[in-house]
Amino acid sequence: QVWFVLPFMGLGWLLVASTWRALDALSLGEDTAATLGFSMRSVTARAILGTGLAVGAAVSVTGVVGFVGLVVPHLMRPLVGQRPASLLLPSALGGAALVLAADLFVRIPVNGPELKLGVVTSLIGAPFFLWLILRTRREAP
Incomplete structure (x- = not known):
């Protein structure tokens, strides 16, 4: 079961990890993060999709x-x-x-x-x- 969900979890981890700089900027506020050049739409999409993939895959195996x-x-x-x-x-x-x-x-x-x-x-x-x-x-x- 783990081998089956590993690609989904890996992709989710990569998507969430790709938002690390934007998350730091976002802690200063959404306007500040946008001013620093981060697309909030892209960051939000990657964070939600990555979290959904990783958590969904984990829950499908572990409950x-x-x-x-x-x-x-x-x-x-x-x-x-x-x-x-x-x-x-x-x-x-x-x-x-x-x-x-x-x-x-x-x-x-x-x-x-x-x-x-x-x-x-x-x-x-x-x-x-x-x-x-x-x-x-x-x-x-």
Whole structure:
């Protein structure tokens, strides 16, 4: 199954990686990025298509693994700074590590029904995301 989806994931990764400079410029604002010569229509199309290909291919093999893509970049940001381009690779590796840890936890033998991977990632992600929302509201002016 992995060999079947690898071309789609690879193309998605390449499309997303091709937007790294534009993502840095976009963090300064859409007008600033356009002034620096980035076509927002092209950047948006590549980011959406690349994300759709990579995530769609991954989900087709692994099933739904909620919150990983939402939580991991927020966890990685303090380690790499505020530049979105520097966040791409650490987020991919951090997401893989989180899913691996959740998978190892799921495989620990227990009495009773076996937990699903999506349930474990949701148990990690939902409280984190709630904390993130509450923290953001407290910091808002």
